[in-house]
Amino acid sequence: MLKYYDRRKRTALNARGEREVYRLRRLRCCNCKRIHLEMPWFLIPYKRYRLDVIEAVIEDRAEQAPVEERTRQKIKAWYRQIKTHFLGVWHRCITHGFASPHQHPALAAYVRATVNSGFWPTHPFGRRI
Secondary structure (H helix, E strand, O other), X not given: OEEEEEEEEEEEEOOOOOEEEEEEEEEEEOOOOXXXXXOOOOOOOOOOXXXXXXXXXXXXXXXXXXXXXXXXXXHHHHHHHHHHHHHHHHHHHHHOOOOOXXXXXXXXXXXXXXXXXXXXXXXXXXXXX
C-alpha cells in the first residue's frame, strides 16, 4: 500500500533541447517505508532526454534528434549496452505470463517492464547506468 509523501522536480530535454520541468509524486510504502517515484511513461529513469527523443536517436530520425553528435553517440551506445538486458526482462515477462510472445514492443514497453519488475540495472559501484 502506497501513501502520498510529497513531490519533486524532474527536468527533461525535448527534441529542440529545451528544458521541461515536471513535478512528480513520491509515494511511501506503508510496509517497508521506502519512497517510490511515480514516473510518467515518457521519461526514462536517469536519462536526461525524453523517451521520444531517445527513440528518434536509436531509429536515426534526425528531425527529432538532439543537435550534438556526441550526445547521439552516447544514447546509441547506452542502447546497445542495455538492449540485451531489456530482451532478457521481456523474455521473463513472457515466461511468467505478463506479456504476449507475439508482441514486438517498442522502447517504452521495454523500459516499463524493466522498471516495474524491479530489474533496472545498476552500476557495480552502486551508481545507476
